[in-house]
Amino acid sequence: MLLGVDVGGTFTDAVLVNNGIIIKQAKVKTTQEEVLQGILQALDIVLSGNELDAISRVVVSSTIVTNALTEGKTEPVFLAVMAGPGMSTKGRFPTEPYLAEGYVDHRGQIIKKASVNEKIVEAMAAGKAVAAVSGKFAVRNQKNEQDLRVKLKETGFKKIFMGSEISGELNFVRRTNSAYFSAAVYNKFKEFIGQVEDSVRSRGITAQVQILKADGGTIPLAAALEQPVEAVFTGPAASVLGIEALDAPSVNAISLDVGGTTTDIAFWSCGSPLLANRGAKIAGYPTAVRAFHMRSIGLGGDSRIRKTDKGFEVGPARVGPAMAIGGKEPTLSDALIALGCVSFGDAGKAREAMRSLAEPDDTVEEIAEQIVLAAVTKIEDTIAEMIKEWNLQPVYTVNDVIKGTEFIPEKLIGVGGGAPGLIPVLAMKMGLPVEIPVGAMVANAVGAAVSRPTLTATLRVDTTEGYYIIPEAGIREKIQRGFSRTTAEEILSDWLLEQADKWQMEARNVEVMAYEEFPTIHNYYTTGKIIYLKMQLKPGILHTVTGREVAF
C-alpha cells in the first residue's frame, strides 16, 4: 500500500492506494500555524482500520519550502562566487555575493586558482550559518569550488552548498541561485522533514518516507536534504502526477487544475507531462531546478469579478465562497451556477449576484456569459503564451529546424473543484474535446502516492584532457583509451543505479536525456573529442490509479 500526503495552502489531503485503487482518502483544512496538526489529522482518517505494516512507502508533497521563500522566512546566506571575466554579476543573485578569485574556462582549464580575502569573508560571513559557493564553468572542473568549500568550512559554516553539485548543466547564474536557495531554506526544511518523519513514525508506520520534487520525482528525506531547493513547487507537480495516475492522455493535451484561487496549466505529450525548457524561477530568480512546463494563474471558482471599462475582470483576487453558498461578493462560481454549467448552492442567489453587476437592460444570462467568457479568454491567452514559450526551444541543427518542435493540443483535461463548470466552456471555445477524470478531487495526494523516484546526472569528458567528470557526484576520474558513448553511458548509469540502491529507491530503467559529441581540432588535426551525456532514473508513476468520488 502506498500513502500519499499533500499539504496544500488550503487543504491537506491524504490517500491510501492499494493495487491501483484509492481505498481511503481524507481532506482536512491545512493548519497554517501548525502544519503537522493537519498532517496528523489526515493520517488518522486514512489509517483507521488499515494494516500499517502493509504500507510500503509514504510520499509527502508540501508547499512549506515554497512558502518559506515567498514569505521571506529564510535565513541569511553567505554567497561566494567565482565569476571570472565575462558578464557583470550585478543584480543577478538574490543577495550581494562575495566575489572570490578563481576562474575556469569553457574547456575546464583552471585559469586562476580559488582564493579569498579572509578579512572580507569574516566580515561578510558574520551572523550566517549557511553558505553557497559557485564558480563559472565549475561543471567543467570542480576543483576551485571544492577548494573554496574547504576554506569556508574552516571559517565555521555548518552547511555549504556547491553550485556544480546541483546541476551539471551550463548556466552559472542558475546554479548559483539554486545553491543560494538550498542554503536559505536548509534549516527550515530540515526541521520540517524531521517533524514529518516523527509524525509518520508516531502513527506506527515504519516504511520509508520520501518527498516530492518539482520535476515530479520522489526522493528519500535524507537525500532531499542534500538539495532542499528541489522540493519547491511540489504542489502543482503532485497535481500533474495525479492526472498521470488517474487518466494520462495519450495525445498532446493540456491539463487544467481549477481550484478556488488558482488554475494550474500543464502540457502533455505521449502520456507524460512535459518538463519546462528551462529551470524554475524562484522569487523572480532563474534557477536550475527542473520543473514541469506549467503556469499558475490567479483564476478560480472563488475569484472576484470586477467590472472595468474593458469588460469584466476575473481574479486574481480571491473573495469566495460564492454568493450561492453564502458568500458576500459575486464570484466566477456564481456566474457558472447562473448559467447552469454547475449546480451547487442556491441558484437564485447566484442570479442575484449576476444581477448586482448588470445594467438595467442586461439579462442575467448575458452577464454570466460575459464573465465566463472573460475567464476562459484569460486561460486561453495563458495557453497561447505557454505554447509560444514551449516552441522556443533552442535549435542547434538543421534537423531541429526542419522537424520542428511545435506543440499542438488535441485535448483538454480538467481537474479540481472548478473544472467541471469552466473547462467544457474553454474546450468549446478552443474547439477541443474535454475530459474530467473521476477522482480528480484528491489528485495531488494520489500523484504523491504513486510517483516514482528520480535522479538526474551528467557526465562530460574531454578526451584530450584525459578525465571524465560527473559534477553531481563530485567525481573526476582518469579515462581509458577508446572512451566511447557506450563507456559514458555505462559509467553514468552505474552511478545512478548505485545511488538508487543506496537510498533504497525503486528505480525503473535509466534513460538518456541528452547526448552531444564533438571532435576537438587543433591546427587542422583532430586531437580528441568532447562527450556530454545526461541521464536520469526514469520518472513517472508506479502504476495507474482508479478513483472514486467520495463525499467529504
Place this chain on the structure above:
Amino acid sequence: MKSNLGIVFFPAFDWMISPTHPERQERLLYTRDQLLEEGIFDLEQIREYKPRLAEISDLQRVHIGIPSISRLITPAHLVSAGGCMTAADAVMSGEVKRAFALVRPPGHHAMRVVHGIRGFCVINIEAIMVAYLRQKYGVRKIAIVDTDVHHGDGTQDIFYHDPDTLYISFHQDGRTLYPGTGFPNEAGSPAALGTNINLPLLPGTGDEGVHRLFDGIIRPILDDFEPEIIINSAGQDNHFSDPLASMSVTAQGYARLADKLKADIAVLEGGYSVEAALPYVNTGIILAMAEMDYSNVIEPDQTGLRKQDEKCNARVDELIRQIGDLWTNRQKLSSDALAKCGESWSRRKNIYYDEEGISEEQVETAHYCKQCNGYLTIQTAAENTRFGSQSAFIVIVDQCTCQACRQKAYDEALKEKKTVKWQHVFVQDKSQGNIENI
C-alpha cells in the same frame, strides 16, 4: 516590454564544409557554452528567436544560381538566410531595438551569380536580408559595415551599382590576405560612386587603429549618409588569435565597436579562433548591443596579443584623408563618370572559387536610363564546376524598371538565346525573386 536585443542563435552543429575545415560543426560550440554559462538567454534585455527557413524566392531576389540556386545550397543555407530574415522582422516589428543573427553558414563572399562555394559562402545572407527589408518593409537607405578581416567581395559585388546601399568594409590589406580585393579605388559603379568604401588595413592593426579609423571616417560617413538601417557584417577574425589572419583586435575592441556602431541588425560572418576568441567576442558584442556592461569581457589568454606597429596608424590616417576626399566629392565624381560612360558601363571580372577550384569569367553591364534605374546584363562562363563547364547570359530587372527597359532587357535575352552560345539564358526579376529560363 521591449527588449534591447533579439538573438537568433543557430550554430548548425550538423553543417560543415569538412571535419577539420575552419567552417566545421563545432565552430560555435564554445560560443554556445559561454552564452549558456553566462545565462545570456535569461536576461530580460535579451529575447531569443528561432530561425525560420528562407524560401528559394528569397534567395533569388539576390542570386542567380547556375544551373539553379537550389542545386547549389544545403538546407543549412536556408536556415542561416531565414535566421537573418527573422532578425529583420524582430527589429522591424518593434519587438526589439536591435537584433543579432548569430548564425552559420556565412555569406559575405557570395556574389550575385553563384557557381559554387567560395570563401566558405554560397549565398549572401546579408544581401538576402537587405532585399527582404526593401521588399517587405520598404526600407530604402541601408548601410552595411563589414567588420570581418576579409574583404566582403560578395557584398561589394551585389551592391556595386546601388547608391542606396552604403557598403563600408575594413579588412586586412588584400595584398596579404584572401580574397585579394578591397582597395579604395573599388568605389562603386558610376551611378553609385562613393557608396562602396574599402578600408584596407596593415596586418597587425589592433583596437587602437580600428577605433581611430571608426571615429575618423566610418562614423562621419554614416552620419552623413543617414541610413534608415545599419547592418553589421559581424565577422570576428580581426581577433589577435585568429588562425587565418594577422590582426590584433581584442574582444573589448570588438565590443566597443559594436557599442559605437549601434547597428540595428548584426549578422555573424567569419571568425575561426573558435575557442580563444569567438566565445568572448560574441559575448562582448551581445552585451554591447543589449546596452549592458561589457567591460569585464576579457579573453583569459592574451599571450598572443601584440601591440600594434607605428605604421598601422599611419595607414589609418592616410585612409581617413583619401576616403574623406572621395566621400566629399562623390556626387561630382559620379556625375562625371556617368557623363563619360554614356548609355552603359561594363566591368570584366575573373572570379576564383577557392573551395572548389572554379574559375569564372564574367562581364557585367549596367544599362542606364533617364526614366528608371535601368537594368543589368551579365555574361558568365565558369570552368570546373560541379556541373562541368557552365555558361549563362542573364538580364536583371526589378519593380522600378520602366516598361521600355523591361522590353529591351527581354529582347536582349531572346537575341542571346538565338546565338546558342549559352547553356542558360535567364531573366531575373528581383522584386519577385523569380528567375525565368528563356
